[in-house]
Amino acid sequence: MATRQTRSLARLMLAPSVILLLIWMIVPLAMTLWYSFQNYNLLNPAMRSFAGFDNYRYFYTDPAFFQAIANTLIIVLGVLAITVIGGILLALLLDQPMFGQGIVRILVISPFFVMPPVAALIWKNMIMHPGYGVLADVARFLGMRPVDWFAQYPLLSIVIIVAWQWLPFATLILLTALQSLDEEQKEAAEMDGANFLNRFRYIVLPHLSRAITVVILIQTIFLLAVYAEILVTTNGGPGYASTNLAFLIYRTALLSYDVGGASAGGVIAVVLANIVALFLMRAVGKNLDR
Amino acid sequence: MGTIKLENVTKSFGATVIIPKVDLEIADGEFVVFVGPSGSGKSTLLRLIAGLEDVSGGAIAIDGRDVTRVAPARRGLAMVFQSYALYPHMSVFNNIAFPLKMAGESRETIDRKVKDAARVLNLTSYLERRPGQLSGGQRQRVAIGRAIVRQPTAFLFDEPLSNLDAALRGTMRLEISELHHQLKTTMIYVTHDQVEAMTLADKIVVLNGGNVEQVGSPLELYRKPANLFVAGFIGSPRMNLIEGAAADAKGARTIGVRPEHVTVSKTAGDWKGTVGVAEHLGSDTFLHVQADGVGPVTVRTDGEIGLAHGETVYLTPDQTKLHRFGADGRAL
Amino acid sequence: MARQVSTGRKTVATAAAWLIALIIFFPILYTIITSFKTEPEAIAGVSLIPSGTFENYVEVQAQRDYFKPFLNSVVISLGSTLIALLISVPAAWSMAFSPTRRTKDILMWMLSTKMMPAVGVLVPMYLIFRDTGLLDTRLGLTIVLTLVNLPIVVWMLYTYFREIPGEILEAARMDGASTLKEIVYVLTPMAVPGIASTMLLNIILAWNESFWTIRLAAANAAPLTAFIASFSSPQGLFWAKLSAASTLAIAPILIMGWFSQKQLVRGLTFGAVK
Numbered sequence: 013m014a015t016r017q018t019r020s021l022a023r024l025m026l027a028p029s030v031i032l033l034l035i036w037m038i039v040p041l042a043m044t045l046w047y048s049f050q051n052y053n054l055l056n057p058a059m060r061s062f063a064g065f066d067n068y069r070y071f072y073t074d075p076a077f078f079q080a081i082a083n084t085l086i087i088v089l090g091v092l093a094i095t096v097i098g099g100i101l102l103a104l105l106l107d108q109p110m111f112g113q114g115i116v117r118i119l120v121i122s123p124f125f126v127m128p129p130v131a132a133l134i135w136k137n138m139i140m141h142p143g144y145g146v147l148a149d150v151a152r153f154l155g156m157r158p159v160d161w162f163a164q165y166p167l168l169s170i171v172i173i174v175a176w177q178w179l180p181f182a183t184l185i186l187l188t189a190l191q192s193l194d195e196e197q198k199e200a201a202e203m204d205g206a207n208f209l210n211r212f213r214y215i216v217l218p219h220l221s222r223a224i225t226v227v228i229l230i231q232t233i234f235l236l237a238v239y240a241e242i243l244v245t246t247n248g249g250p251g252y253a254s255t256n257l258a259f260l261i262y263r264t265a266l267l268s269y270d271v272g273g274a275s276a277g278g279v280i281a282v283v284l285a286n287i288v289a290l291f292l293m294r295a296v297g298k299n300l301d302r
Numbered sequence: 303m304g305t306i307k308l309e310n311v312t313k314s315f316g317a318t319v320i321i322p323k324v325d326l327e328i329a330d331g332e333f334v335v336f337v338g339p340s341g342s343g344k345s346t347l348l349r350l351i352a353g354l355e356d357v358s359g360g361a362i363a364i365d366g367r368d369v370t371r372v373a374p375a376r377r378g379l380a381m382v383f384q385s386y387a388l389y390p391h392m393s394v395f396n397n398i399a400f401p402l403k404m405a406g407e408s409r410e411t412i413d414r415k416v417k418d419a420a421r422v423l424n425l426t427s428y429l430e431r432r433p434g435q436l437s438g439g440q441r442q443r444v445a446i447g448r449a450i451v452r453q454p455t456a457f458l459f460d461e462p463l464s465n466l467d468a469a470l471r472g473t474m475r476l477e478i479s480e481l482h483h484q485l486k487t488t489m490i491y492v493t494h495d496q497v498e499a500m501t502l503a504d505k506i507v508v509l510n511g512g513n514v515e516q517v518g519s520p521l522e523l524y525r526k527p528a529n530l531f532v533a534g535f536i537g538s539p540r541m542n543l544i545e546g547a548a549a550d551a552k553g554a555r556t557i558g559v560r561p562e563h564v565t566v567s568k569t570a571g572d573w574k575g576t577v578g579v580a581e582h583l584g585s586d587t588f589l590h591v592q593a594d595g596v597g598p599v600t601v602r603t604d605g606e607i608g609l610a611h612g613e614t615v616y617l618t619p620d621q622t623k624l625h626r627f628g629a630d631g632r633a634l
Numbered sequence: 635m636a637r638q639v640s641t642g643r644k645t646v647a648t649a650a651a652w653l654i655a656l657i658i659f660f661p662i663l664y665t666i667i668t669s670f671k672t673e674p675e676a677i678a679g680v681s682l683i684p685s686g687t688f689e690n691y692v693e694v695q696a697q698r699d700y701f702k703p704f705l706n707s708v709v710i711s712l713g714s715t716l717i718a719l720l721i722s723v724p725a726a727w728s729m730a731f732s733p734t735r736r737t738k739d740i741l742m743w744m745l746s747t748k749m750m751p752a753v754g755v756l757v758p759m760y761l762i763f764r765d766t767g768l769l770d771t772r773l774g775l776t777i778v779l780t781l782v783n784l785p786i787v788v789w790m791l792y793t794y795f796r797e798i799p800g801e802i803l804e805a806a807r808m809d810g811a812s813t814l815k816e817i818v819y820v821l822t823p824m825a826v827p828g829i830a831s832t833m834l835l836n837i838i839l840a841w842n843e844s845f846w847t848i849r850l851a852a853a854n855a856a857p858l859t860a861f862i863a864s865f866s867s868p869q870g871l872f873w874a875k876l877s878a879a880s881t882l883a884i885a886p887i888l889i890m891g892w893f894s895q896k897q898l899v900r901g902l903t904f905g906a907v908k
Contacts, residue, residue, distance in 0.1 A: 391823040404815065
């Protein structure tokens with residue numbers, strides 16, 4: 013469609029978004045890259061010099077770095093496992109005919125709308141608190157010793173909180189995908205003699221595969237950057253036990269005022285995220301073609 | 303006035319040539335139908351005239367004025383789209399009033415013109431409704447109403463009846479024809495349906511692969527198709543096109559004879575054949591005959607014929623109505 | 635065709651679904667209940683029946699000036715959403731109705747800016763904000779959240795606009811509407827449902843954004859995210875008050891979210907799942 017005139021106008025209309033995003037992408041990233049090669053500490057801003065790869069070396073040799081990478085991966089993979097498997101099961105359940113389906117859906121989706129600091133504080137104080145939390149009460153009722161979640165299992169606690177926030181997202185998307193499955197296809201499979209498990213394996217799962225891919229990729233982007241949940245619960249501790257890469261960079265930057273070191277960490281985080289993004293873009297891009 | 307002249311008009315999208323080169327003159331008040339199969343470039347040609355696409359080369363003139371670089375709204379044309387393109391959020395009144403509002407007409411003028419148009423199109427009692435509450439035929443009339451209030455120099459119709467069911471299509475065809483007689487304005491009408499073309503047009507432009515195959519009145523095209531494509535496209539059921547010995551005998555590569563110009567006999571005739579399927583339409587019967595040495599031939603006879611599947615028949619084409627085509631597909 | 639299902643099976647499914655749904659919803663429910671308890675009640679063990687006091691809500695306002703961060707949240711999320719819409723509507727119009735060979739690449743590129751981890755550019759953003767005086771201002775946060783959510787807004791609008799037939803805009807053009815009038819009188823009214831849900835989702839995302847809002851605003855411009863996060867430093871027991879503050883912080887978004895479930899899926903998956 014369109015003539016030369018509308019086409020040039022269209023380009024003009026597109027320009028503000030493109031220019032703004034271009035600045036937003038390039039300027040801070042270029043600065044991060046630049047700082048990552050500088051010795052620059054905000055406590056001593058006069059002492060600036062070229063650092064070469066020192067910041068990277070420093071980051072790389074810091075034992076906390078590898079623990080942070082490991083923690084990042086555990087959070088991402090742990091939450092993904094819980095939300096994807098849980099999401100599929102929950103979506104299958106919610107797809108069944110039942111009474112009050114609308115309300116059930118609303119209840120299940122709700123945690124997704126809770127802002128991360130609130131979610132973390134609810135779990136920290138009201139649910140997982142070793143003295144007064146609901147879980148402690150339940151443990152005592154069953155005659156067990158209450159667990160001090162954040163001291164004994166800091167990383168697991170964070171995985172649980174984050175999974176609680178993202179399970180609704182996975183469920184909602186998988187349920188939407190499930191409901192777009194042609195009822196006749198399932199009936200045809202039933203006529204062909206497929207039982208429930210076989211129908212799930214050969215009809216439902218392949219139909220869900222794209223939605224599952226999207227869920228995994230989008231969640232990964234957000235899970236790599238889990239921050240507020242750690243800040244308000246464990247503050248990364250004990251030690252570095254629940255520090256992920258994002259939190260480590262924050263610590264380096266705003267607690268030790270080490271601009272160079274934090275920037276080097278930032279570059280590493282960007283590279284990691286880009287590897288994931290590459291796959292996501294492919295998945296979404298494929299969809300665009302259809 | 304409403305003359306439209308296309309000179310050396312070409313259109314390509316990137317490397318894909320849609321219209322190699324078209325010259326065409328449309329007289330004032332003429333009802334012109336662009337007909338052709340899908341992908342023949344008929345809609346593109348209409349959109350070029352409308353100004354919704356830029357020409358890649360050549361010039362378009364309306365009433366002698368060069369409009370090649372003029373914006374669609376300034377060409378003085380009105381268009382009825384295939385999907386009607388009614389504004390779903392506006393009432394029927396506001397839909398019809400929209401072009402007048404854009405032209406900055408006064409409230410009283412708009413009110414009068416919309417009501418006039420609504421009366422002509424039997425829409426008066428629907429003016430407050432939304433397009434979603436109307437039937438297909440009513441929507442079609444609103445789209446036409448939106449076009450006529452502007453009193454354009456010419457109307458453009460892009461397959462306007464293709465979304466209607468068969469019965470309604472017949473009624474709307476008559477209404478459009480009647481409208482043309484009342485308004486006497488130039489109309490350009492795009493369709494892939496040769497029946498619509500034959501019944502509506504003063505002049506038919508047959509398009510194929512972006513080329514104009516033939517221009518002429520419906521009967522000219524029916525009687526004297528310029529080439530094989532037109533011969534096969536115009537007329538229903540299709541003209542029988544026969545190659546081989548039967549054609550050689552007439553000194554042509556291909557001969558064509560319309561189903562209505564073949565007589566059937568149980569005893570004697572030029573071609574001997576076997577009756578296949580007979581389609582009884584009541585008034586007519588279409589016989590599909592497998593003729594020996596000639597191939598499949600469709601014959602149109604009156605409705606009361608008593609021939610059974612597998613019977614032997616003899617066919618005789620009307621020699622005066624025989625079309626001969628050369629090796630290049632052109633009529634001889 | 636929905637098939638007739640036996641009541642027995644339906645009852646089992648209902649029971650299972652409600653049980654799981656209540657477990658998932660329990661932390662939120664318990665927070666709401668706790669907000670109506672007194673402080674001693676709040677730590678006195680599990681109890682689902684509060685004494686029904688509104689004291690905590692009064693206290694949160696009196697002691698912590700709850701209204702200030704609330705207003706900040708409103709201004710920042712609404713402001714960034716409106717600015718993003720203003721920039722995005724023309725862009726989405728352009729890409730949906732005058733696509734070029736590069737449109738798809740541009741869309742993908744816009745999406746890719748969303749992939750950049752915030753923490754990767756925390757340092758320069760902090761320094762830029764410090765040096766330009768944007769640190770701890772509503773304006774600063776509004777700008778950042780506009781940019782953070784711009785790709786999603788463009789994308790969502792694009793997917794909605796694409797469903798509007800181009801013929802209608804062409805009809806408007808034939809009827810003599812300029813491009814501006816075409817967008818104002820025809821496109822925008824037709825896209826109202828799409829624009830509304832885009833707005834809704836964007837407000838939700840902006841309201842809950844918890845990295846930039848916590849890091850770039852500490853006091854004056856601090857929205858609810860930063861306000862609630864400040865409760866994490868243990869200063870005695872204040873669970874009932876914290877619950878009241880939390881309930882107030884999540885209630886508006888929770889309600890908006892319930893109404894936008896469908897659009898949410900589409901917006902968050904960039905149209906990949908509908």
